[in-house]
Amino acid sequence: MKIIVIFPMIAALFTTSVYAKCEGGKTLFSCTTTKGKKIEVCDLEKTIGYSFGKAQGKAEIAIKAPRDQVSTSQWAGVGRAESYAVDIPNGKATYNVFWSVDRLTEDHAIEAGVNVFIDKALVTTVNCSGKDVVSNLEGVKLKPTE
Numbered sequence: 001m002k003i004i005v006i007f008p009m010i011a012a013l014f015t016t017s018v019y020a021k022c023e024g025g026k027t028l029f030s031c032t033t034t035k036g037k038k039i040e041v042c043d044l045e046k047t048i049g050y051s052f053g054k055a056q057g058k059a060e061i062a063i064k065a066p067r068d069q070v071s072t073s074q075w076a077g078v079g080r081a082e083s084y085a086v087d088i089p090n091g092k093a094t095y096n097v098f099w100s101v102d103r104l105t106e107d108h109a110i111e112a113g114v115n116v117f118i119d120k121a122l123v124t125t126v127n128c129s130g131k132d133v134v135s136n137l138e139g140v141k142l143k144p145t146e
Helices: 001-012
Strands: 026-030 037-043 047-054 061-068 071-074 081-090 093-102 108-118 121-127
Touching: 026 093, 026 108, 047 081, 047 093, 061 081
Parallel strands: none
Antiparallel strands: 026 037, 037 047, 047 061, 071 081, 081 093, 093 108, 108 121
């Protein structure tokens, strides 16, 4: 009987986050924000998943958009800033997850995060801390952003 009680407690200790790290899909983007929250974008084949919230808790925002409604902008190969983005719609809101690098600076500064638009107006930008940015946005097979 003690084993039954202890087992769930031990399992809970090893559960680090509700974020599934794109289980069943591919991580397109993830990072921790400057305020310690997690941004994650997952390619789940038929849908693109977006989540935002505390790294150690339930996501504040978790959506899945049909793949044909999600778009991308890809670096055209010119200019000092190499940049990639994915636009994920959710009703009147659009989450524009972005990653860019300044190719001409010595430290190749990276900027990454999410711009939140409501009715096509920018409401806020949440920046990544830069410590743990994972970006696989380059070459993602989505329609181009208009």
